Amino acid sequence: MLTADDRGIPFDVEAVPQRIVSLVPSLSETLVDLGAEDRIVGVTKFCIHPDHLRRERERIGGTKGVNVAAIMDLRPDLVLANLEENDAQDVMALEIAGVPCWVCDVRSVERAFRLLSELGQLVGCGEAGRLMEREVRRTWQNARADFQPVRPKVAYAVWRNPWMWAGTDAYIQDVLRWWGWTPWPQEPRYPEKTMEAISLQGMDELLLPSEPFPFKAAHQAECAGMPSRLVDGEMFSWYGSRMRLVPDYMLSTMGKEAE
DSSP states (O other): OEEEOTTOOEEEOSSOOSSEEEOOHHHHHHHHHHTOGGGEEEEOTTOOSSTTHHHHSEEOOOSSSOOHHHHHHTOOSEEEEETTTSOHHHHHHHHHTTOOEEEEOOOSHHHHHHHHHHHHHHTTOHHHHHHHHHHHHHHHHHHHHTOOOSSOEEEEEEETTTTEEOOTTSHHHHHHHHTTOEEOOOSSSOOBOOHHHHHTTTOSEEEEESSSSOOOGGGGGGSTTOOEEEEOHHHHHOOSGGGGGHHHHIIIIITSOOO
C-alpha cells in the first residue's frame, strides 16, 4: 500500500495497520464507522463520538500538545493527524522515532469527500470507505437541490474574546459556500473582527456554533443587534463519517427561520 498524505509526503506501509492512534476526533469516529474500531489503541480527550471510545482506549491528551511519550508506549503502527488541529512538532517527534504518521489537511468539501475513500484504503477498509464516499456525495447533492439558506450572507464565529471568524481557506467556509451561503470575511485563516466591523458589512445573520467555543443563547446579546443563530458546530466543521448527518440537519434546521 503506497500513498501520500496532504503534506505530499510519501506514505508507505507494508501491512494493514493493527495499532492506530487518532489525534483527530472526526477521524476517530470515522474509523469506528469504517469497521476499524478494534484496532484503535489511543485517542484524544476530544474524541467524543462514539462516547464509549475515550473510556475504553488510552487517552493521550488533547489535539494540541499531545503526550508523545504516551503515544510511543502504545507502539502504534499508524498515527492519524491533521495539519491544523495538531502540533507539527508532535508529529515530527513521532516520525523521528519511526512512527508512521498520516497527516490530512481538509479545507474543502471535495477533499472531505475523497478522504472517506482514502482513509478506508489506508486502514484496510477500502470497500467501506468507497461506499461511504458515494453515500455522502449522493445525499449531500440530493439535499442541496432542495435547500436554500434563509439568510444567505453570513459570518461564522469560531471564538469569542477576541471574536474570531472562519476565513476563506477554512473548511467551514467551503461548507457554507457549498450549501449556498455567501460567507464573510474574505480573508484566510481565522481573522479577528470586532462586532462593530462585522455590523458594517451588512450581514444577514451570524452563526454561533457549539464548538470550538461553546456559544450559548446569552452570547447572542453581544451581536450588536444583528440576527444570530446557534448552530451545531459539528455539522459545519467535522469532516468524516459525521458528514452523513449533515443533509438532514440542513434541511430540518438551517432551511427555516431561527426560532
